[in-house]
Amino acid sequence: MFEHVLSVIIFLPILAGLLLLVTPASRTIARVSGLIISLATLVLSLDLYANFSATGHLEFVEYIPWIQSLGVSYHLGIDGISLFILMAGSVLLPMVYLVFTTKEKGYYANLLIVQGAMAGAVCAADMILFYVFWEVMLLPVFFMLGLYGGPKRLPATLKITLYTIAGSLLMLAAIVYLGVSYHAQFNEWNFAISKMAQLNLTGRVAAVAFFGFMIAFAIKIPLFPFHTWLPDAYTEAPTATTFVLSAIMAKIGVYGVIRFVVPVFDEQFARFAILLAYSGVIGMMYCGLAAIAQKDFKRMLAFSSASHMGIIALGVFCMNMQALTGTIYQIVAHATSTGVLFLFAGILEDRTNTRTIDDLGGIAAKAPVFALFFAIAMLASVGLPGTSGFIGEFMIILGAIKFNTVIGVLAGTSLIIGVCYMLWMFQRVFFEKSNANSENFKDLSLVEGLTFLPVIILIIVMGIYPQPFLSKITPSVALQFSQNPPVIAQTVTTNALLPELTIEQK
Amino acid sequence: MTNDLMLLLPLIIIGAGAILLMLTSAFEKLNNEVTAYGSAIIFAVAFLVQLSACISGNAVIFSEAFNGILVVSNFSKAAGLIILACGFFTTLSSQTYFKQNNFCTPEYYSLTVFAASGMLLLTMAQELITVFIALEIMSLAIYILVGYDRKNVISTEAVLKYLILGAFAGAFFTMGTAFIYGATASTKFIKISQFIASHGFSQSPAIIGGSFFILVAFLFKAAAFPFHAWVIDVYEGASAPITGYMATALKAAIFTVFANFLVLDGTLQAGWIKYLFYIAVFTMFVGNLIAIGQQSLKRMLAASGIVHTGYLLIALVAVDSNAFTGSVIAYYLAAYAAGTLGIFAALSYLGGAGEKRKNFDDFKGLAKARPYSAAAISIFLLSMAGIPPTAGFMGKFYIITSAIEAGQIALAVLGIISSIISMWYYLRLIINMYFYEAEEQFNESVPSQSAPICTFVLVICVFAISLYPIAI
Numbered sequence: 001m002f003e004h005v006l007s008v009i010i011f012l013p014i015l016a017g018l019l020l021l022v023t024p025a026s027r028t029i030a031r032v033s034g035l036i037i038s039l040a041t042l043v044l045s046l047d048l049y050a051n052f053s054a055t056g057h058l059e060f061v062e063y064i065p066w067i068q069s070l071g072v073s074y075h076l077g078i079d080g081i082s083l084f085i086l087m088a089g090s091v092l093l094p095m096v097y098l099v100f101t102t103k104e105k106g107y108y109a110n111l112l113i114v115q116g117a118m119a120g121a122v123c124a125a126d127m128i129l130f131y132v133f134w135e136v137m138l139l140p141v142f143f144m145l146g147l148y149g150g151p152k153r154l155p156a157t158l159k160i161t162l163y164t165i166a167g168s169l170l171m172l173a174a175i176v177y178l179g180v181s182y183h184a185q186f187n188e189w190n191f192a193i194s195k196m197a198q199l200n201l202t203g204r205v206a207a208v209a210f211f212g213f214m215i216a217f218a219i220k221i222p223l224f225p226f227h228t229w230l231p232d233a234y235t236e237a238p239t240a241t242t243f244v245l246s247a248i249m250a251k252i253g254v255y256g257v258i259r260f261v262v263p264v265f266d267e268q269f270a271r272f273a274i275l276l277a278y279s280g281v282i283g284m285m286y287c288g289l290a291a292i293a294q295k296d297f298k299r300m301l302a303f304s305s306a307s308h309m310g311i312i313a314l315g316v317f318c319m320n321m322q323a324l325t326g327t328i329y330q331i332v333a334h335a336t337s338t339g340v341l342f343l344f345a346g347i348l349e350d351r352t353n354t355r356t357i358d359d360l361g362g363i364a365a366k367a368p369v370f371a372l373f374f375a376i377a378m379l380a381s382v383g384l385p386g387t388s389g390f391i392g393e394f395m396i397i398l399g400a401i402k403f404n405t406v407i408g409v410l411a412g413t414s415l416i417i418g419v420c421y422m423l424w425m426f427q428r429v430f431f432e433k434s435n436a437n438s439e440n441f442k443d444l445s446l447v448e449g450l451t452f453l454p455v456i457i458l459i460i461v462m463g464i465y466p467q468p469f470l471s472k473i474t475p476s477v478a479l480q481f482s483q484n485p486p487v488i489a490q491t492v493t494t495n496a497l498l499p500e501l502t503i504e505q506k
Numbered sequence: 507m508t509n510d511l512m513l514l515l516p517l518i519i520i521g522a523g524a525i526l527l528m529l530t531s532a533f534e535k536l537n538n539e540v541t542a543y544g545s546a547i548i549f550a551v552a553f554l555v556q557l558s559a560c561i562s563g564n565a566v567i568f569s570e571a572f573n574g575i576l577v578v579s580n581f582s583k584a585a586g587l588i589i590l591a592c593g594f595f596t597t598l599s600s601q602t603y604f605k606q607n608n609f610c611t612p613e614y615y616s617l618t619v620f621a622a623s624g625m626l627l628l629t630m631a632q633e634l635i636t637v638f639i640a641l642e643i644m645s646l647a648i649y650i651l652v653g654y655d656r657k658n659v660i661s662t663e664a665v666l667k668y669l670i671l672g673a674f675a676g677a678f679f680t681m682g683t684a685f686i687y688g689a690t691a692s693t694k695f696i697k698i699s700q701f702i703a704s705h706g707f708s709q710s711p712a713i714i715g716g717s718f719f720i721l722v723a724f725l726f727k728a729a730a731f732p733f734h735a736w737v738i739d740v741y742e743g744a745s746a747p748i749t750g751y752m753a754t755a756l757k758a759a760i761f762t763v764f765a766n767f768l769v770l771d772g773t774l775q776a777g778w779i780k781y782l783f784y785i786a787v788f789t790m791f792v793g794n795l796i797a798i799g800q801q802s803l804k805r806m807l808a809a810s811g812i813v814h815t816g817y818l819l820i821a822l823v824a825v826d827s828n829a830f831t832g833s834v835i836a837y838y839l840a841a842y843a844a845g846t847l848g849i850f851a852a853l854s855y856l857g858g859a860g861e862k863r864k865n866f867d868d869f870k871g872l873a874k875a876r877p878y879s880a881a882a883i884s885i886f887l888l889s890m891a892g893i894p895p896t897a898g899f900m901g902k903f904y905i906i907t908s909a910i911e912a913g914q915i916a917l918a919v920l921g922i923i924s925s926i927i928s929m930w931y932y933l934r935l936i937i938n939m940y941f942y943e944a945e946e947q948f949n950e951s952v953p954s955q956s957a958p959i960c961t962f963v964l965v966i967c968v969f970a971i972s973l974y975p976i977a978i
Contacts, residue, residue: 021881069977070907128903132894139893146941154941161933165893166926173906173922180910205915 006060006076009044009086010120010133013037017112017140020105027105034108035097038090038115045090052083056475058125058194067128070179071189075126080476082122084328084469085255088335089118089248091455096240098451099343100350107148107240110140114244121252127175127191127260131168134256137249138164141241148238156232163229167216174212177205178264197263210268213261214276220253221309223276224283231290234302235355239346242298246305247339251331254309257316258324263480270319274404277317281410284310288417292424296355298345300425304381305338307418314411315396321477323399328473330392333462336455337380337389344374347448348429352437357425362434367443371430373452378426380459382418388462510571513578516552516559516586517626523548524619531612538610542601542956545615549594549622556586574696575633581832582629585762588840589629592755593622595847595964598956600747603854605953607745607861609655618751621647625759634683634693634720637763641679641727644759645672648752652744664743671736675726682719685712699770707773717767717774724764728757730819731788734812738796741808746857749804750850753811754843761818765835769827782823783917790816790924797931801865806931807849810890813928814842820921821905824912833976834904841897841971845889848964852883855957858950866935871944880939882961889968891932892925897971908978 016037020030052059058077065073078086093115097108117140120133138161146157179191181199201209219226234242262269284307291303312334315327347370348363349355364371380387383394393415401408434441444452462469511518527545530536536544560583569578597618604610624644631637649672653665687693689712690701707713726733741749768775793812800806821834856872856879857863873880889898902925909918952958 022878066973067975069975072975132899135894135899139888143940146937154937157937157941158933162926162929165929169892169922169926172903173910173919176903176906176910176918177915180907183911208919 004062005044005048006062006078006119006123009041009048009090010076010116010123012116013041013112013119014116017109017116020109020112025105027103027108030105030108031097031101031103034112035094037112038094038097041115041119042090042094045087048078049083049087052078052080052472054080054472054475056080056479061125069189070191072128072191073126074129075192076123076129077125078123079479080473081258081328081480082255083472084332085122085248085251085335086119088251088332088339089115089122091458092243092247092335092339095343095451095455096243099347099448100240103238103240104148107144107238110144111240111244114140114144114249118244118248118252122255125193127178127193127196130193131172131175134171134252135165135168137252138168141237141245141249144241145233145237149241150236150238152232153236156229156236159229160233163219163226167219167226170212171216174209174216177209177212193259196260197266199264201265202267206265207268210261210265210272213256213265214272217253217256217261218279220256221250221313222253222283222306223313224279224286224310227283227287227306230306231299231302234305235296235299239342239349242302243339243342243346246302246342247335250305250309251312251335254312254316254327254331257313258327258480262316262319273317273319274407277314277400277404277407280310280314280317281407281414282310283307284314284411284414285417288414288421291421292417294421295357297357297360297425297429298342298349298355300357300421301338301341301345304418304421305334305342307414308334308338308381311393311396311411311414314400314407315392318396318399318403318407320399320402321474321481322395323403324477324480325470325473326392326395326399328477329462329466329469330389330396332469333380333388333392333459336459336462337377337387340377340452340455340459341374341381343452344370344377347444351441354437357428359435359437360429361432361438362430363438363441364430365434366438366441369449370444373444373449373456374430375426376456376459378422380463382422383415386460386463388459388466390463391466509569513559513569513571514576514630516556516590517623517630519548519552519555520590520619520623520626523552524616524623527616527619528613531616534612536612538604538612538614539601541612541615542597542604545597545619546594546601548619549590549597553587553590553594556583556590559583560587571630574694575636576627576630577632578630579832581765581830581836582762584832584836585629585758585839586626588758588836588843589622589625589755592751592758592843592847593618595851595960596747596751596755598960599750599847599851599854600745602952602954602957603745603747603857606855606857606859607655609657614651614654617647617651621651621751622755625755628759629762631763632695632766634686634695637767638676638679638683640763641723642676644756645676645727648748648756651748651751652740654748655745658743660739661743661745664740667736668740671726675723675733678719678726679723682716682721682723685716685719689713689716695766695770702771702774707771707777713774714777717778720767721778724760724767725785727760728764728815728818729812730785730815731792731812732785734789734792734815737812738805738808741811742802742804746804746850746853746861749807750847750853753807753846753850754839757811757815757818758839758843761822761835761839762832765822765825765830765832768822769825769830772827775825775827779823782819783914786816786819786823786917787920788816789813789819790921791927794924794927797928800931801867803853803864803866803869803935806866806935807846810928810931811846813924814890816924817902817905817921818842820909820914820917823917824905824908824914826912831977834908834978837904837971837974837976838901841889841901841968844897844964844967844971845886848886848961848968849883849890851957851960851964852879852886855952855954855961856948866938867945869935870938870942871946872939872948874944875948879958879961882965883939884936885965885968887932887936891929895969895972897968900972904976904978911978 287307294300627640797809889896
């Protein structure tokens, strides 16, 4: 449409949010302007999606030098991997303004800022720029959680903030290390992400830098054993924040692994992939089992989300095309299904004033539309064939079996756990006898129903006809694996730990 | 000669202005209010002159004055700009501060300007005696300013502590000068550097001892471990604007001369670097340990000032004595100054009469009552913690880059760990301001607008500095 469309997608919400914060706008004005801005962003993103030509390389590039002596620049661009995370944010976030109509001004303003910052992190093609947006992303979450969260919000806020900042500061050291290494090896300063793949990193410091990145992303995803902030933060956060955290921000952690760790630290990654894959599988099973035991449905969804993030991350660690494509697909599928589930949980909590599963029952009879939508999102989340969740998980498990049979089998079984906790929760909340809490439960209003309808349709469309989406993902994924074939191939032959490692080349 | 005078024009303006203010206050010609604005104008004029020299003077990188006793480099110009800006904001915040506190006389502003003249001289000095003179001009003025509230016990204790320990540091410095003069027969940096280059650093005990004593004096003034103990009490005893002034302008001056001295010669720097490495690490972690336990905001900021000294020492360890530009140090000083001065400017008008609000708990719920002030303080704290997109982040980025570039990866990682720890006490104030209900109303009217305006301008500075690119 016009030249700086990415910048507009990033800075329009940020500026609008800041403007709302400094002006004494009323909450209605805040909500309406938030809705307008996020819909405008949605229109721009749809336009972007339509014009995206799936070359595999960065498109819609914007480049302005910033710190020339260090090669740091304002450099934006998207490829098939980042496009889908950007789209997930743009499509899902307008729903919040339509569903939750009575929140405070700061709630909507922070939501706008976090939307812009997440878009920035996904679009950034320069490491320093990425880091700036990565940190800015956290600040609105900090304030939303601390200001509008549940009764035990303060410890949860501190936990997530300190955890995330510790991770990202270590990442900063790793980023700088990459930039300095580039200077040492090519005698030129550069912080562009795409250039870093040319680096030849060996030795102990490279391994430390690898873990600097990996821990930062593992905290954000969150990957076992860095998941301990998640249950508290997801449970105590206001619904919109939980929604943002689970639907998009966690995905940016996975995106970081794909964008930084896989191409740059190919050797270290190949060395530690089996370890990471096990940590993904363990997290998946552990969080799944923990979800079964939860009494609070929001907390249950939090564990379920963590469990699914384990399988999404596993797709990256398997290092083959099926799994990686499946991961990107599953990122969108999980964003839509889990995101919507958290919004439903918010509605449920608002209308019944409880989060305890046992206090509820018989809602299906009172609110059939709500129950239907919930069921579709839930089935997508557990990966029923015909919904979006199936395609992604299927591809990931396929890739995982190719990578390592044990991991593939374990990943497959953990899906069964997912079915257990989801269906059991659904049975207790929506069927059985109704009680005092659910007696007067109102069904979704027309506006709410129409808000959720597109996403519910998207879930089904993505499950039945995935090809248009996959065709945009595949070129970038293929490029990801063609960048450094000699090094990876060499690792396979020299690394006795990974006999089954297979590398695909196009 | 004209060239000499042109190079020194900002210093001359500041010196003459200080004397003028001293005279007018001696004859009681001007009241506090007018003196405050007068000193602010002097700082502003000197700042603009310095700025024009910075913009136009890039052709000549090293310009000497008075036979090489003073050298004006880009580094000293940048440090001068920081000092003058600090002075400007300090006087304006003091104006508001003294609407609520009543121990002010016009001499206060005159002394602030005098201190700045010492600091400016310090940034340019390339000769040990001149450094000592500048150090004492600055310190004497600061001693008086720290103890300006004579009826306040804490303030008096602070000045006594600072004076005695500071006198020790001064004695150490002169001792070091004597040692070095004994070995090299000169006090000029350039001659000392030539002597070390021809004779070697480790060969002469007098040089080693002399530079040791001088470093001790600098480390004391910069509040580095193990000479950091005075900082907490002195910062607490001084009035809020003066604490801000000491934390920023004084540190800028000291680090400028410290860096200039350290890069005299590669072997001298190499000889001290492994000790400075440990000093930097200890300074960061000891500062953090002290800051975590504090209940008083000013004491926490004092301790966090120690931590920032540690970061600056990282930059000093990483400097390359052959191609020294000082840009990283100057940038970090500017970024740190903007954040710290901002907080103290805000404290100047939020502290209330007699600085009654001084603990973390006193600022609970500030965001509800004064949302803009709370937002400004949060931005300053985030800048000090190094969260993007603030100046503090860019400063930290440059320091880490220069450290890793110099091969000091361990130091860079320790610096990162230290800033993770420091998140706790910066966040603590933000949490107090935002996530608690107000225990009081904060409803007294702001006595004058100059400190709030300073705060606002400094918020803009925090973001503006972060966009300014430098070369490492």
